Amino acid sequence: GAGVSQSPSNKVTEKGKDVELRCDPISGHTALYWYRQSLGQGLEFLIYFQGNSAPDKSGLPSDRFSAERTGGSVSTLTIQRTQQEDSAVYLCASSSPLQETQYFGPGTRLLVL
Amino acid sequence: AQKITQTQPGMFVQEKEAVTLDCTYDTSDPSYGLFWYKQPSSGEMIFLIYQGSYDQQNATEGRYSLNFQKARKSANLVISASQLGDSAMYFCAMREGIDGATNKLIFGTGTLLAVQP
Numbered sequence: 472g473a474g475v476s477q478s479p480s481n482k483v484t485e486k487g488k489d490v491e492l493r494c495d496p497i498s499g500h501t502a503l504y505w506y507r508q509s510l511g512q513g514l515e516f517l518i519y520f521q522g523n524s525a526p527d528k529s530g531l532p533s534d535r536f537s538a539e540r541t542g543g544s545v546s547t548l549t550i551q552r553t554q555q556e557d558s559a560v561y562l563c564a565s566s567s568p569l570q571e572t573q574y575f576g577p578g579t580r581l582l583v584l
Numbered sequence: 585a586q587k588i589t590q591t592q593p594g595m596f597v598q599e600k601e602a603v604t605l606d607c608t609y610d611t612s613d614p615s616y617g618l619f620w621y622k623q624p625s626s627g628e629m630i631f632l633i634y635q636g637s638y639d640q641q642n643a644t645e646g647r648y649s650l651n652f653q654k655a656r657k658s659a660n661l662v663i664s665a666s667q668l669g670d671s672a673m674y675f676c677a678m679r680e681g682i683d684g685a686t687n688k689l690i691f692g693t694g695t696l697l698a699v700q701p
Contacts (some may be wrong), residue, residue: 502687506689513693513694514675514677514689514691516689516690519686519688526686527687527688529686562629564629571617571634571636571679571687572631572634573619573631573687575628576628577627577628578627580627
């Protein structure tokens with residue numbers, strides 16, 4: 472596609488449920504990033520993929536958070552046993568091997584009740 | 585530790601005037617990249633402009649220019665001839681290093697710009 476796409480655009484879930492967020496990067500972009508944007512914490516880095524491997528997972532806030540990337544393309548961020556503090560906008564970005572610029576998707580707005 | 589500081593929580597500017605949004609950064613890495621992103625109320629993050637630490641000239645992209653003062657560790661965004669559609673949150677961000685071990689962006693807290701007719 473022309474840009475980074477994310478699904479779902481909105482997700483409401485109950486505390487304790489698991490959720491999966493999907494990111495489809497720009498075609499040809501080998502690097503993929505997940506960030507979280509919340510009122511209290513601003514924009515925070517979560518994890519970085521180069522191809523299918525994740526050299527930097529330092530931003531994942533707890534072991535309830537995990538992510539994978541398959542085929543060097545689509546990535547899934549999974550949050551297990553969601554908590555209310557997980558409510559945020561989850562943003563995905565990708566970049567090409569030749570450029571530093573990260574291009575962002577529209578985000579998934581997660582609300583945990 | 586790397587850090588981005590945006591000291592202006594909010595700014596007003598009259599339509600057609602220029603405005604400068606401040607950004608200072610802190611890093612010990614000699615190689616880094618600086619970015620500005622725009623986030624309208626719809627929520628998407630729109631890339632505006634990039635400056636590499638070794639770039640000799642200030643970056644420009646249309647009405648956007650980056651006033652890069654390396655010794656002062658500042659990377660202010662200048663928007664010329666403001667338009668109503670420029671009203672948005674603006675984030676300054678930094679990426680350290682070039683070895684690929686991590687390419688994460690560190691973001692400032694943002695400046696909310698309101699363009700008045």
